[in-house]
Amino acid sequence: MTPPPKEPILEVAGVTLRFGGVTALDSVSFSVLPHEVYAIVGPNGGGKSSMLNVLNGFYRPQEGSVVVAGVSVVGRPPHTMAKKGIGRTFQNMHLFAGMSVLMNLMTARGVHMKSGIFRAAFRPLGIREEARHRQVVEEVIDFVGLQEYRHAPVESLGYGVRKRVDLARALCLQPKLLLLDEPLAGMTLEEREDIARLVLDVRAERGVTVVMVEHDMGVVTDICDRALVLDWGKKIAEGAPQQVLARPEVIAAYLGGSAEDEEPSPEEPTRRTVVGTS
């Protein structure tokens, strides 16, 4: 007997997002299955960041629905998303300068802590609770390989290590769904390979579903199960990355647009350079 089909962990239906006269997302629908590594790709201005910001509650779409593990998340304040099982990293990493790696990660656990008043009134419970959160954080530090940087102030770390801290911070929320915003941008080749491997470990060892916006098509092809292509806010293709990226409409989307004339940069590849780099 064939097993029943899996229920999607993320269901996006008819999402439209406008900024004044600009339609950043135009009736976009897709769904992601548990344990998938799913990429959102497309040319500059296609709507990738807008979609990620809708998924984490930062933007509220004018139309459509977003359901995570059966719960609607549209209109919920972003800070409640962690409790709904959604973790995210940021393109520009929002780490707290002046604080160690450990303290940055402990801060992430704050969303799961009980009220301060309760802790103050029953201090032994507060201490026990902190020990429990510390255990989660220490385990993530080991998993992500940040032991040697545990007590280092985050601003003293190199860019690649700070990106790992950002990822670790999202994992400290123990998410079911992890949203990664260009996790490889600005990294060296070696760091890119490390993070790509880490993303696969996150899925394999922690059972987390990953949705990532990424420009590095080599990595998307290597580690993602499926890719969604957005162009001018519209979904133009979805499927296995290698097949999707070879489609004429996707190649045309990357070749079109004003980015064509710009000098290619490894951090922000132009429409022309990102196709076929695998």
Ligand SMILES: Nc1ncnc2c1ncn2[C@@H]1O[C@H](COP(=O)(O)OP(=O)(O)OP(=O)(O)O)[C@@H](O)[C@H]1O
């Ligand atoms: N806060 C905003 N206010 C107004 N317009 C916005 C805003 N955010 C995005 N847009 C517009 O929405 C469209 C989609 O932008 P978005 O940043 O989502 O694309 P992207 O695919 O992430 O691009 P990139 O690859 O350059 O990061 C663009 O036309 C952009 O100018």
